[in-house]
Structures are given as C-alpha cells and as structure tokens.
Amino acid sequence: MSERFTGNFTQQEPLPQASIDAALAVMQHGRLHRYNTAPGEQSETAALEVEFAALTGARYCLAVASGGYALGCAMRAAGVGPGDKVLTNAFTLAPVPGAIASIGAVPVFVEVTPDLVIDLDHLAEQIAASGARVLLLSHMRGHICDMDALMAICDAAGVQVIEDCAHTMGASWNGVPSGRHGLIGCYSTQTYKHVNSGEGGLLITDDANLMARAVLLSGSYMLYDRHDAAPRPEAFEELRLEVPNISGRMDNLRAAILRPQLRDLDGQVARWNRLYRGMEDGLADCPGLRQVTRPGGERFVGSSYQFLLPDWDAERIGALVERCAARGVELKWFGAPVPRGYTSTYASWHYAAPPTLPRTDAVMAGLMDLRLPLSFSEDDVALIARIIRAEVSSLWQAAALSD
Numbered sequence: 001m002s003e004r005f006t007g008n009f010t011q012q013e014p015l016p017q018a019s020i021d022a023a024l025a026v027m028q029h030g031r032l033h034r035y036n037t038a039p040g041e042q043s044e045t046a047a048l049e050v051e052f053a054a055l056t057g058a059r060y061c062l063a064v065a066s067g068g069y070a071l072g073c074a075m076r077a078a079g080v081g082p083g084d085k086v087l088t089n090a091f092t093l094a095p096v097p098g099a100i101a102s103i104g105a106v107p108v109f110v111e112v113t114p115d116l117v118i119d120l121d122h123l124a125e126q127i128a129a130s131g132a133r134v135l136l137l138s139h140m141r142g143h144i145c146d147m148d149a150l151m152a153i154c155d156a157a158g159v160q161v162i163e164d165c166a167h168t169m170g171a172s173w174n175g176v177p178s179g180r181h182g183l184i185g186c187y188s189t190q191t192y193k194h195v196n197s198g199e200g201g202l203l204i205t206d207d208a209n210l211m212a213r214a215v216l217l218s219g220s221y222m223l224y225d226r227h228d229a230a231p232r233p234e235a236f237e238e239l240r241l242e243v244p245n246i247s248g249r250m251d252n253l254r255a256a257i258l259r260p261q262l263r264d265l266d267g268q269v270a271r272w273n274r275l276y277r278g279m280e281d282g283l284a285d286c287p288g289l290r291q292v293t294r295p296g297g298e299r300f301v302g303s304s305y306q307f308l309l310p311d312w313d314a315e316r317i318g319a320l321v322e323r324c325a326a327r328g329v330e331l332k333w334f335g336a337p338v339p340r341g342y343t344s345t346y347a348s349w350h351y352a353a354p355p356t357l358p359r360t361d362a363v364m365a366g367l368m369d370l371r372l373p374l375s376f377s378e379d380d381v382a383l384i385a386r387i388i389r390a391e392v393s394s395l396w397q398a399a400a401l402s403d
C-alpha cells in the first residue's frame, strides 16, 4: 500500500484567542468604522498602524481594505497615472498587474531567474528600453532578490521602487525588513498570507508627502488627524483638496483581529520555516528535481514551497500532478496550459498585452508550488515530501529508460 496524505492544503489555523476576544469587544461596542471613536479613544485601526510601523521600523503606516488596494494606492500616491509604464516581474500573482491596470498604467514585464527572483540584467535593459520611472517589485512566493544590487540599479536610473510584500511579511534581506528597501512597502492580510483578517492590506513609507496622499486617497475625509502613524496635519494642508477619495479603508474589526497576530508573527515564521526545511530535507538530491537556492542574505518565510522540474515535458508533469493528487498531495503547476486557481502566468493577462519572455517561460514550464499552512505538522510535511519524491523518481526513471 502506498502512503496517502489526508490533510487539507487550504485549512488555516483558528485565530488566537486574543484575536477572538478583541473582535468580540469591537462587536460589543459597535464602533467598527475606523473614525467612529469614543472621546479620547484610539481606534483599533490606528493602533494597528502604530504597531506595524514599529514592527517594520517605518515612520508611517496606513491600513487599507486589501493588498491589491495598497498596491494601487501606493502607485497613485507616487504619481503614477494613466498611460505611464510600470516595471514589474513577470512571475507574480494576478493582483499585481491588475493593480497597474486599475490606474490605467501599462505593465512592463521583467524576466525571472531559475531561483524565482527578478532578473537584474533584464531589469536594467527594460529600464533603458521603456523609460519607466517606477518598479512594482513583487517578492513572489517569498523569494527576495539581491536587494542591494536591485536598489543600486534603480537608484542610478532614478526608478522608484514599490515593494509587494504579500509573501514577505516577517522576512528581511541583509537584516533590513522586506518592504523597507524601496519607497513604499505593501502587504496583504488576506487569509492565505502571514496574518489573517480575511481581507486587508498595509502600506508603509518614510515619506511624509507620500503617506499624506495615501491617507487621503484611502478615504480619510478631513479626519486624517485620527491617524497616529501618519505625518502631522501640516503635511495634509496643501493636498487635502487636491487628492481624490478612493475609499479603501480598513475597519476596526479586522484591525482588532490582526493586532495579536502581529505579536505572534516571529513565532509563526519560525514554524513555517521548520515546515519549509522539512520539505527541503525530504526532497534533497531527488533525481530529476531541482530545489530553489536560498541566498544567505535572505531571511524568508517558508509559507509555500517551490521546486523545478527542468527538462520535463508537459505530459510527464501532468502525470506527476495526477499521481500526487491521487495520493492527496495538491501540486500547483505554473506551467499548465490553462490557469487554475492562483497559478495564472503572465501570458494569461491579455489586457496587459504581455510580450514573450523566453527565460520566464522556461522556468515556469517546470515550476511546481505547494502551500504549507500552519495546520500541517512536521510529520505531515515529511509524508508529503516522501510522496512527491516517490512519484518524481518513478516518472524520472521511466523517462530515462525510454530515452
């Protein structure tokens, strides 16, 4: 009898009791809107912003309705408008080019390397060829490129960097928290990210003018003085009648749920990384399979795991997906001919008129992905790795024999 995994790849842990208690308190007093405060009260949302700014070392923080909203808001605040070109890595998730499209801007895609980070040589080429002044850098699946080299390229070319940290909340590069290298860092607090409020987003920056714009954009009316991680009211004087209100605020219920989770983040990261290292160990030296090299400067959050099947044809990868699925292991294949679930590729974003990116195509063709929810135990992960290892080995040996 071959082993079978019976766990669920999309099952979260319950929220911590402190989150449940805080949510109940908000529901009992009824003041869910962030500006609905009792005299002298700091709203849960304002408190969350102060705490997230402290956690990341940023001067300012704004909580918003989603990660995608944070990206669009960040670009608008940075002055990106209709028709402007925005550089972005081709290996990312649909909300990233979607955020660019939401402001009528045009994505300029950059190739990805086999280590799943933005290709810095191609970035330099695309900056020169496009004249784009903004890079929306997505740390897709938590893989962080050499941020010092990237910032050197962008600074030299006058390109502003907005970081999509949906998969890197709690991660860092050379000791600097992810989201703190560029001008603005954006995070998601959606259920499948590193803290869970169902939906939600956070945006951080040290730039007072940018943050004042972002606060006004998010729908602050003239209540911006109720933000405790925003610049002083003077920063809003010149802007308050100029910047449109594009409502996307966070509410106190979500903020209340998130605050205890932020306090637990480091411990959760350690747990994710034990699961991730379990996958790495279980698949070490598996013939036919290439693991992704994690650079020394990167402190990552292993909330998902990727591996590559270089030189495999599509039929054999399809067979692997089926065989693993039959044993309870859900592999997502980024190279599948039709997008399924979250695995769309740049070629399926027709509105963005994507060019062909041969290096990215070659990587994605054999790119496999699986989530590692914290509801998994280390034994679960060891079992998953054994199943993948057995199926990869058997298909790889069959291929070698038939060659």
Ligand SMILES: *Cc1c(COP(=O)(O)O)cnc(C)c1O
Binding pocket: 066, 067, 068, 069, 092, 093, 095, 096, 138, 139, 140, 141, 164, 166, 167, 188, 189, 190, 199, 200, 201
């Ligand atoms: C989830 C995600 C987003 C958007 O976050 P939402 O909160 O779902 O809008 C952006 N980028 C990446 C890479 C994501 O995975």
